[in-house]
Amino acid sequence: MAANNKPFVTVVAPCYNEEAILELNINTIAVYMQQHEHKYNWEILIINDGSKDATGQIANQLSAKSNGKIRVVHHPTNLNLGNAMKTGFANAMGDVIVVMDIDLSYATDNIETMVDRLLEKNADMVVASPYMKGGKVTAVPFQRRIMSRWVNRFMQFAAQDKYHTFTGMVRAYKASFIRTVNLKTKDYEICPEIMYKAMILRARVEEIPSHLDWTEQNKFAGKRTSSLRVLRSFFSGIMSAFIFRPYMFFMIIGSVLMILSLYELVWLLADTLKDVATGTILPGEERSFSHSLSLQFKKNPQSFLVGGITFVVAIQFLSLGFLSLQSKRYFEELFHLGTSFKKNAKQQ
Numbered sequence: 001m002a003a004n005n006k007p008f009v010t011v012v013a014p015c016y017n018e019e020a021i022l023e024l025n026i027n028t029i030a031v032y033m034q035q036h037e038h039k040y041n042w043e044i045l046i047i048n049d050g051s052k053d054a055t056g057q058i059a060n061q062l063s064a065k066s067n068g069k070i071r072v073v074h075h076p077t078n079l080n081l082g083n084a085m086k087t088g089f090a091n092a093m094g095d096v097i098v099v100m101d102i103d104l105s106y107a108t109d110n111i112e113t114m115v116d117r118l119l120e121k122n123a124d125m126v127v128a129s130p131y132m133k134g135g136k137v138t139a140v141p142f143q144r145r146i147m148s149r150w151v152n153r154f155m156q157f158a159a160q161d162k163y164h165t166f167t168g169m170v171r172a173y174k175a176s177f178i179r180t181v182n183l184k185t186k187d188y189e190i191c192p193e194i195m196y197k198a199m200i201l202r203a204r205v206e207e208i209p210s211h212l213d214w215t216e217q218n219k220f221a222g223k224r225t226s227s228l229r230v231l232r233s234f235f236s237g238i239m240s241a242f243i244f245r246p247y248m249f250f251m252i253i254g255s256v257l258m259i260l261s262l263y264e265l266v267w268l269l270a271d272t273l274k275d276v277a278t279g280t281i282l283p284g285e286e287r288s289f290s291h292s293l294s295l296q297f298k299k300n301p302q303s304f305l306v307g308g309i310t311f312v313v314a315i316q317f318l319s320l321g322f323l324s325l326q327s328k329r330y331f332e333e334l335f336h337l338g339t340s341f342k343k344n345a346k347q348q
Contacts, residue, residue: 008041009033009115010094010175013102014084015046019054020220022046025104026062030069032108040115044070047088050078082183082190085169089178097173103217106170110210114172117206124177124203125194129165134209139218151238155192158244161199163207166192166240170210177203180339192240199244200332201339247325254317257310264307272296 011029015022026044033042044066046059059072073091075084089097096118098111106128114126130137131152137145148167155166169191178194181201185193198205242249275292297304 004041006039006041007096007115007119008094009096009098009111010092011042011044011111012085012088012092012097012099013044013046014049014081014088014099015051015055015059015102016049016078016084017051017053017055018102019051019058021103022055022058023062025102026070028104029100029108030066032111036112039112042069043093045088045092046070046072047084048072048074049080049084050075080187081169082186082188085190086183089173092175095175097175097178099169099171099173101170105212105214105217106210107213110170110208113208117208118172118174121204121206123206124174125198126172126206126208127163127165128168128170128210129163129207130168130210130212132164132207132209135164136211138211139214140212141214151241154238155241155244158241158248159195159199160245161205163195163205165207166195182335182338188236189240192243196243197335200335245328247321247328250317250321250324254314254321257314257317261307261310261314264303265311268296268300268303268307
């Protein structure tokens, strides 16, 4: 917290090949922050993630004219979104860090709303969510909108804490919290990873309804090369959902296979017992369960094979589910311990 008791807000803006919009949108953020100087001390931190166009030069020019309000960190090569965000967290001077998408598909008004909610609730993180009640999506291409919505719903299903938006990067963080979170992923997956690890740490996470609007962004179609590929981000999101409760997926598959195998095996058992009870065995032969079972095998060998193999596979999946549950608990304990050591080391 600054000496004048106003919170110091760092707006982090990761950029890759954004020469078409960088100057306009950084100036838009700067004007917005100037209008709120009565509430916040502020800076804008541009992370130039190894851009191949004029993004780096434009960022340097903006910084030179800003009287220290705009700073730039350059990656020598493209290290992807996750690493750009981690660089922003490490270099931000503020005690509140706001990550904004440089295309401003989330309006600058979200900065004040997120920061105020963070401070009012003493939260560790505030997420701008277009998918919660009161949120809205405008002008996003149909395929991208459907994939994004269903990826987030899938993550909501997989996660223990039922938030609405796991993939969005527009968030406000308490700097003391996010700097203690050990982050590993290097690209788009960092956003779900932060949510997952915040849940492990029992962090206070708030959501605010927000408007995701691509109206302005669509005007630059063909002029920007930084957009995430739709299918890649979709499958990345599906895989990211696995980290929340991996055991659940194994157990669901195992349970379904177990039900199918038992259905097949129970019918075989019922037919066998019926043969024993009604005496449909050949004349002169001793009535027995084993004999009746062998006759069933001769008549329906495929049922025995399918039911038996499915039963064995179901046991394997259920075993993997229990093992992954145990591994998840060990991981969460170690993550808690490692985070505590990291936090204590920073305080000393």
